[in-house]
Amino acid sequence: MTVALHRATADDLPAMATTDGRAFGIDYSEQDLTDLRLILDPDRFVLARDGGGGEVVGVAGSFPFEITPPGGVPITAEGVTWVSVAATHRRRGILRSMMGELHSGYAGAGTPLAVLAASEGGIYGRFGYGVATASRDVEIDRARAVLRADVPDPAGVRFADTEEVRERVPAIHRRWCAVQPGALSRPPRWWEFALLDRPHQRRGGTSRFHLLHADGYVGYRLDSGVCRVVDFFAVTEEARLALWRVLLRMDLVRTITTEAVADDDPLRWLLTDARAVRTTGVADGVWARVLDTPAVLAARRYAVEVDVVLQVDDPDGYAGGRFRVRGGPDGAECAPTEAAADLCLDVPALGAVAFGGTRAHTLARAGRLSADAPEVLGRFDAACAADREPYAGTHF
Numbered sequence: 390m391t392v393a394l395h396r397a398t399a400d401d402l403p404a405m406a407t408t409d410g411r412a413f414g415i416d417y418s419e420q421d422l423t424d425l426r427l428i429l430d431p432d433r434f435v436l437a438r439d440g441g442g443g444e445v446v447g448v449a450g451s452f453p454f455e456i457t458p459p460g461g462v463p464i465t466a467e468g469v470t471w472v473s474v475a476a477t478h479r480r481r482g483i484l485r486s487m488m489g490e491l492h493s494g495y496a497g498a499g500t501p502l503a504v505l506a507a508s509e510g511g512i513y514g515r516f517g518y519g520v521a522t523a524s525r526d527v528e529i530d531r532a533r534a535v536l537r538a539d540v541p542d543p544a545g546v547r548f549a550d551t552e553e554v555r556e557r558v559p560a561i562h563r564r565w566c567a568v569q570p571g572a573l574s575r576p577p578r579w580w581e582f583a584l585l586d587r588p589h590q591r592r593g594g595t596s597r598f599h600l601l602h603a604d605g606y607v608g609y610r611l612d613s614g615v616c617r618v619v620d621f622f623a624v625t626e627e628a629r630l631a632l633w634r635v636l637l638r639m640d641l642v643r644t645i646t647t648e649a650v651a652d653d654d655p656l657r658w659l660l661t662d663a664r665a666v667r668t669t670g671v672a673d674g675v676w677a678r679v680l681d682t683p684a685v686l687a688a689r690r691y692a693v694e695v696d697v698v699l700q701v702d703d704p705d706g707y708a709g710g711r712f713r714v715r716g717g718p719d720g721a722e723c724a725p726t727e728a729a730a731d732l733c734l735d736v737p738a739l740g741a742v743a744f745g746g747t748r749a750h751t752l753a754r755a756g757r758l759s760a761d762a763p764e765v766l767g768r769f770d771a772a773c774a775a776d777r778e779p780y781a782g783t784h785f
């Protein structure tokens with residue numbers, strides 16, 4: 390049986406949705422398809438068609454994003470998504486051929502990075518992806534979450550309606566992305582889609598309520614004594630504190646749950662009892678696949694001055710080679726070199742270390758990175774650290 394790859398067209402969306410729905414257990418309605426047309430560019434998707442009947446047996450594609458490296462300039466990235474192969478056609482290399490097609494297209498277009506959220510942890514390492522950000526489920530016992538007496542009350546939070554969110558919040562989100570390593574950008578049509586707030590997006594809770602501050606935003610739902618925070622970003626610590634204060638004052642709410650804050654959110658340190666905030670789950674967040682090593686390593690800033698030669702191993706060829714990275718807190722450059730390597734690592738390890746969420750020391754202990762000398766490893770480790778835990782803030 391032969392299978393051929395094609396670029397999708399707008400007419401293919403129903404067949405794509407059928408394939409995706411069978412894999413993920415989703416019944417897409419006509420309304421869903423209309424909504425999806427807001428965010429889904431068919432020409433960013435490849436389809437695998439069975440040579441016999443011509444039906445779609447595989448789908449993979451991407452959304453366009455930018456992702457912020459530590460301290461640096463946002464990097465253009467394709468966010469790989471909607472990956473599925475029909476159960477009748479699995480383990481015959483269809484995913485491998487679709488990933489090859491997508492990656493060569495991204496590299497040909499000069500896109501330096503691909504990112505994704507993985508359904509299973511065992512699939513994407515072989516395609517060069519490493520875990521760049523973490524995702525955490527947090528549960529706050531509201532009655533126990535008392536702010537210390539010396540914590541100020543910056544105020545400045547009010548409720549907003551959807552129209553005001555549409556007008557004002559995307560600009561706040563852009564400012565937040567600029568200061569948050571790992572943050573994924575949201576194009577205007579992403580907001581349009583999210584703010585449709587269809588009943589199936591609510592998972593039994595209310596529609597989205599909006600808390601607005603000049604420098605921050607919270608979107609939440611109420612669900613039988615639980616406040617589910619679905620979106621939380623603050624450009625300043627003052628805005629963050631003001632938003633937390635309002636959430637903690639929600640009478641009739643027993644528990645606040647969220648996946649929408651990084652684990653290094655300072656809330657614990659503002660409370661009289663840090664145990665009021667519990668991490669109930671930790672998982673990989675965004676996986677990153679470097680396609681252009683110099684572009685990615687020069688886009689970020691380094692915590693201390695570093696001058697090092699990296700040997701990157703990439704069996705697919707995109708990111709591999711030897712590169713000299715020179716940088717510090719004010720800027721960086723990275724270019725191919727013939728000089729001897731100080732450090733060797735594989736391409737998934739590069740994706741993990743590039744955003745500061747995984748330490749070079751940890752990768753070395755796992756045998757994924759090796760250094761000529763311990764002091765070089767120590768220097769590289771210190772240079773790659775980020776001042777905040779990398780966190781994406783957008784699910785896709």
Ligand SMILES: CC(=O)SCCNC(=O)CCNC(=O)[C@H](O)C(C)(C)COP(=O)(O)OP(=O)(O)OC[C@H]1O[C@@H](n2cnc3c(N)ncnc32)[C@H](O)[C@@H]1OP(=O)(O)O
Nearest residue numbers: 412470471472473474479480481482483484485505508511
């Ligand atoms: C970013 C996202 O959208 S994540 C969503 C991924 N999709 C899903 O989880 C939906 C359900 N699963 C599926 O549709 C399919 O099983 C897929 C897409 C995961 C795999 O598709 P297939 O066409 O069967 O994969 P293919 O035959 O190309 O396998 C390529 C390699 O990946 C491996 N592989 C495939 N699926 C898995 C898996 N679930 N776990 C571990 N390894 C896997 C294969 O063994 C093969 O290994 P190799 O390197 O030794 O050759």
